[in-house]
Amino acid sequence: MIHLPKEAYTSAEWFDREQQTLFANQWQFLGFSEDLAKPGCYMTHQVGPYNLFVVKGRDHRLRAFHNICRHRGTQLLRATGKAEKTITCPYHDWTYSLNGELIGVPRQAEEFPNLDREKFCLFKASIETWLGMIWVHPDPNATPLPQWLQGVDHTIGPHRPEELVEYADGATDHVINANWKIVAENYIDGYHLAHLHSQTLTMYDHDRQQTGFVGPHFWFYEPLTDDYAANLKKQAPAPVIDHFTEAMPIGAYVPLLFPNLGITATESTWTIFHIIPMAADKTRVVTRTKLKPASDWEYSKQVMRSVSAFTGKKPKYADGDAEDPMASGDVMAEDIYVCEAQQRGMASPLYQIGALAAVQEASVAGFQKRVEEAMRAEVKPPAAWEV
Ligand SMILES: [Fe+2]
Structure with a gap:
């Protein structure tokens, strides 16, 4: 079942209502x-x-x-x-x-x-x-944060970000010409990983992905591919994080804490993916990455190893020119491209979601249902706050 109409992604009136309801009542x-x-x-x-x-x-x-x-x-x-x-x-x-x-x-x-x-x-x-x-x-x-996030501890990976250090050069800040929910839905959609990112997310076994919701929050896990796991020390882009446990083994944990904070916690990186709504068709995305503390030398050695291990891999459309995001070999550029393409598609009166989407992108339908519920929930106005 599709829960949100096209207007949810295109109308300024809907955007304002979302700010006054869903976001006004949010951690x-x-x-x-x-x-x-x-x-x-x-x-x-x-x-x-x-x-x-x-x-x-x-x-x-x-x-x-x-x-x-x-x-x-x-x-x-x-x-x-x-x-x-x-x-x-x-x-x-x-x-x-x-x-x-x-x-x-x-x-x-x-x-x-x-x-x-x-x-x-x-x-x-x-x-x-x-x-x-x-x-x-x-x-x-407000409802205490631990209560709001109840249960997510078991789904977001065993990483202890307080013990990791921020890699300042890894931060990104993009303005995307698409509604914030298109960006969030792309973030939680596991179906596109093996397709849009067929040449860029080769480290993870997309066929073995597991997903679900804890309350309003989405969780996602997929293990490393056997090949990558076998060559991890050589191929990991940064020193491997040693926080993994039997209950939460090595792999990629990619939750979306409702409604707009993604975390990508992998074998070697811990990244926040902050989706900030700006207008009905404009969204800012800020990412910040933390790594295992390592000396500059240890770190650059790892990057060099990883680069040489990956040399020879080609982006999806290798023949595109240098400006083509689909030829960039960059996961973020690929995602931005399809988010903006999705928004452009909505301008057509023929725009519709195919029947198979309810199955292939069940997580997207689950997210939309939760957005709809949050917009209907009671929002206490300041006059009702217990100060
Ligand atoms: Fe993606």
């Missing part, structure tokens, strides 16, 4: 703990209609707030940065401590000698840290 990934290493470091993130920020206090605690001044509601902070000891609104210089308390109002002493500052603290939001990832939720008393 969202913000960044890694190490992004906010020092007091004053902050990061902002849009969660549905709410702009939130997390800042590290002078006591080294992380706190989350709504990014609006209590005077005229002006947005306080931009993107990412380091506040000094306080947060000051650019408009009228109202100043807050890193704990969110109002500490300075220009000309207050003359005009408002009895101002009750307690009433003008920043609005709090919820924050939790899990596996070295910082998460935020607009509601200051």
Whole structure:
């Protein structure tokens, strides 16, 4: 059964409704703990209609707030940065401590000698840290994150990302001309792996993939191919991670934590795939990769080995010119190409999903069902939050 109509991917009205319902009531990934290493470091993130920020206090605690001044509601902070000891609104210089308390109002002493500052603290939001990832939720008393993610621990791989280190050169940031759900559906679709990526994802045994849902969250596992497993030390693109167990053996774990955080946890890499909706037909995807700590020498030795092991493999359309994403030999470029092609296909009045999709892409139907349910779920407006 197909759950979402074409408008879900093309209409601005649908996009806005999704932001006000599904995303307004959601835990969202913000960044890694190490992004906010020092007091004053902050990061902002849009969660549905709410702009939130997390800042590290002078006591080294992380706190989350709504990014609006209590005077005229002006947005306080931009993107990412380091506040000094306080947060000051650019408009009228109202100043807050890193704990969110109002500490300075220009000309207050003359005009408002009895101002009750307690009433003008920043609005709090919820924050939790899990596996070295910082998460935020607009509601200051949101369902705790562990409850929201109940059961996923057994499906996302045995990796301990807090013990891995970020490979800064491995980060990517793309704007894709497609709806965020097309990107998410492509991410969880196991059918295309052996086809679109027939020459680029040759390390994994796609015929032995296993998938399912835990609550709203999707999980996916596939083992290494026998050939790759036998030559792992030589062929792995980075030093092999040694976190695997009998219960969670080596392979690729590729969950999508509902609705928009993918994780790709493999034999040698741990990557977040953050799908950020921008407009009905525009999505930003940020990836960040962590690797097993290794010396530069050990690392480059591994890359050289892996490159020489893979030399001779050809991209899907090897005859294409250098600009052709399908000739790039790059998994991400291949996926972006088909996501945008899928969005373009939707412009045709003849666009439809074939009957076989319900079977071949059952995970996509499962995701759509969960999106539809989340849009129908009750969303507590701020007036109903227990502050
Ligand atoms: Fe793909």
